[in-house]
Amino acid sequence: MASLWRTYQGLMAKYPWTVQIVTAGSLVGAGDVISQQLIERRGPANHSLKRTAKMMSIGFFFVGPVIGGWYKVLDRLVAGGTKSAAMKKMLVDQLCFAPCFLGAFLCISGTLNGLTAEQNIAKLRRDYGDALVSNYYLWPPVQIANFYFVPLHHRLAVVQIVAVAWNSYLSWKANKM
Template sequence: MAIRRAFSHAYKSAKQAKSAAFSRRNLFYTNVLISIGISTMGDTLEQSYEVFNKTIPEYDVHRTAQMGFSGATAGAISHHWYNILDRFIIGRSLNMVIKKLMLDQFVCSPLIILSFFATVAIFEKNPWENFTEEVRDKFLILYKAEWVVWPPAQIFNFYFLPTKYRVLYDNTISLGYDIYTSKVKHDKSLKKGDKE
């Protein structure tokens, strides 16, 4: 009986927490925190693999913090982006979903990638130089990956999900993409200047 009561109480508490987290008042903070968590986890997994593989000598906490901060930026942009899309493109017809998808790929995806490089560059020496180099050397790599990952995911997102769950859904898909983003960002062999 006590176990059933404990489970019932835990279920009610979880339901209340979910309602509060996804309420209109708290949604922005929820989306940003989810994005920070997933970006941090993506880098943690990538770095753990690199340490295991002996690609890097040891785990870099500073790097994970940078990636987490970039997640905050992506979460904030995505939160506002989805609200704007749903305000101006109303409906869930295939035509509306395709319009949202095209805008997402041609406007939001490049913006997210640029904000990622800008956010991480803030913490590096010579931020402007690092930002321009990273964009020159790695932007297209990440943008091509965006075209593989996001169109099928976003069709589901735009057709089936209410706006308040879009960033959460994005982040479930984004964990794998964040691992890849961390790899690309910190792969020194992708710098064009090093190849010349």
């Protein structure tokens, strides 16, 4: 395990943006596998590889770049590594970024699932509130710790590790018709 961590650290130092994006896409995909197998109990024979590929693509092309970029912006908006700065970052993250990000995530997944604009809006109306409330149960304490203890270049990885459970929930929510 230590050797795997050292390899990850080395790749992160050399290719931070690429590693963050690949990590996000892989962990969003892992969340979908967990959703299909543990939450929905589909079994291996009924696992939708197409759905997992769609979710991974959201991770690679949306989650990784957007969250990775957001943390850079957030560090410029609220400078410092104090407890107070961590609390301010968490508040800006959860009150400004999270609601927009979550709505965009649900819309993108609906579009990739072939929903029409009207169906996507109806699904968003149905699922967004529950998803946002669930977000507020999980993410504020995680983000305070993340912003206070974790260096900027590792924040996306920390979030994505915690987000394996969150991604499982989001995948279930996004793919529930």
